[in-house]
Amino acid sequence: MKDLLIQGVRMVDADQELVGDILIRGGIIRAVGERIPAPRGVPVLPGKGKTALPAFLDLHAHFRDPGFPEKEDLLTGARAAVHGGFTVVSLMPNTEPVCDSPEIARYISAKAREIGLVEVYPVGAITVGLQGKELSPLEDLAPFVWAFSDDGKGVEDHELMWQACRKAATLGRVLFPHCQFSGMSDQALAQELMVARDLWLARRAGCRLHLAHLSTPGAVKLVTLAKAERVPVTCEVTPHHLCLEGDYPVNPPLVARETRVALLEALKVGVIDAIATDHAPHTPEDKAAGAPGISGIELCFPVLYTELVRPGALSLAELSRYLSLAPAQILGLRKGRLRAGYDGDLVVFCEEEFTVSEDFFCSKSRNTPLLGKRLWGEVWATIHRGEVAYLAGAIKGRDFHDHRQVIPSG
Ligand SMILES: [Zn+2]
Structure with a gap:
């Protein structure tokens, strides 16, 4: 399943910024626009209040x-x-x-x-x-x-x-x-x-x-x-x-x-x-x-x-x-832009403050001077070729296998 529609999200890449929808099919960004009708059977990720980047x-x-x-x-x-x-x-x-x-x-x-x-x-x-x-x-x-x-x-x-x-x-x-x-x-x-x-x-x-x-x-x-x-x-x-x-x-x-x-x-x-x-x-x-x-x-x-x-x-x-x-x-990869024809690789983050605690990390190691610090911009979702790889604390392969399990319906 390499299809996904993200709706109502603020999108920023190296040379554009807009609010709207982004449609990924077959792992590739097919359309970026103000309002894209959801094709049948394509999972929808609501992005309101969040920001998507490549x-x-x-x-x-x-x-x-x-x-x-x-x-x-x-x-x-x-x-x-x-x-x-x-x-x-x-x-x-x-x-x-x-x-x-x-x-x-x-x-x-x-x-x-x-x-x-x-x-x-x-x-x-x-x-x-x-x-x-x-x-x-x-x-x-x-x-x-x-x-x-x-x-x-x-x-x-x-x-x-x-x-x-x-x-x-x-x-x-x-x-x-x-x-x-x-x-x-x-x-x-x-x-x-x-x-x-x-x-x-x-x-x-x-x-x-x-x-x-x-x-x-x-x-x-x-x-x-x-x-x-x-x-x-x-x-x-x-x-x-x-x-x-x-x-x-x-x-x-x-x-x-x-x-x-x-x-x-x-x-x-x-x-x-x-x-x-x-x-x-x-x-x-x-x-x-x-x-x-x-x-x-x-x-x-x-x-x-x-x-x-x-x-x-x-x-x-x-x-x-x-x-x-x-x-x-x-x-030499066709990635790094939110534009039709580029790979459907996205990161979505929240404008919220969080504290870097020991249990923040998925890495085995926590060697960083940032432990205990308050930071902004926690990653909310990572999409790889149209598939949810990470969403709100859940990781593909560890917490779920089919990404429709983690996408809030409606
Ligand atoms: Zn080095």
């Missing part, structure tokens, strides 16, 4: 599967994703085993398909075991991944990164580096030096580059220069580097207010393309031992909505561009 796509998440089921797995990660309004996630390769072989990439895709809640796009490792010593079999991996990354650390060896750029160009895959030289006392410089190197290498090799979680004005400046020279580069920033401060351990570290303002400005002028969560679940024990990262996919939208949209720093249309349209374009 569902979010996360370019950068860690679901820890295979290898770390105490932190997260593909099932709990997928549930957390739909609870956060996401229908697409790109998963980083620092699993155990590392996703440096077609077997692991295929395991991830097959398991995600079986779960069926979200679309999963694996990222393959640039180097074997993320060791930075020799290239993974990129040709063998390419059919199963959209990008290559050693996320968690930078590839220090220049020649190795140069060869990776050349191969990525030949294979038509994106290189997705975590830019950070190790052993430097200045973290900003450690990031900027590698950004500069990778932009220069990509320019020479003609490969597409997507830079992970940029967090310094210097890195933004380098990307500005590269884009002016038409280097095929895109980049992302995390919600926590835009909204949070303090010393909660995360890599790269949280930044000062002036830097957050600069990163927001870089989004608004189109230098930074997308917002990606870097969802990094950890157990309390690992977190206490200093493991960096935030379990962020479920609070991504509420924190951005509370900290940036409600105070007027960002419009909802802009936020929709960064969370939906831009990542969809980077992945």
Whole structure:
């Protein structure tokens, strides 16, 4: 059942806003308009008083599967994703085993398909075991991944990164580096030096580059220069580097207010393309031992909505561009707009305040500095290709199997 009519909802995407109905048939948006008659047999979801956006796509998440089921797995990660309004996630390769072989990439895709809640796009490792010593079999991996990354650390060896750029160009895959030289006392410089190197290498090799979680004005400046020279580069920033401060351990570290303002400005002028969560679940024990990262996919939208949209720093249309349209374009998917012909992927949220409690989370991990905080913009429903994946606390496959069970009748 991939048909759904949502009635009387406020709809916002990157370039339009209206109140009306949206009809999805066969998983695709067929019509958007002021009043669409309900076709026979199509379930109706009343959206009055709520706001619908294109569902979010996360370019950068860690679901820890295979290898770390105490932190997260593909099932709990997928549930957390739909609870956060996401229908697409790109998963980083620092699993155990590392996703440096077609077997692991295929395991991830097959398991995600079986779960069926979200679309999963694996990222393959640039180097074997993320060791930075020799290239993974990129040709063998390419059919199963959209990008290559050693996320968690930078590839220090220049020649190795140069060869990776050349191969990525030949294979038509994106290189997705975590830019950070190790052993430097200045973290900003450690990031900027590698950004500069990778932009220069990509320019020479003609490969597409997507830079992970940029967090310094210097890195933004380098990307500005590269884009002016038409280097095929895109980049992302995390919600926590835009909204949070303090010393909660995360890599790269949280930044000062002036830097957050600069990163927001870089989004608004189109230098930074997308917002990606870097969802990094950890157990309390690992977190206490200093493991960096935030379990962020479920609070991504509420924190951005509370900290940036409600105070007027960002419009909802802009936020929709960064969370939906831009990542969809980077992945090459027909998603991210509320327009006929696009995939029927939607998120519907309520203009209500809620408290982030322990039992808010579908993720196995609750490592976030936002516990106990009051936020706005809780996700009410997530629709994936016309099917209800999440609705008001109930998740497809866990709480219901046929979404008509959860749709209020009338
Ligand atoms: Zn990273």
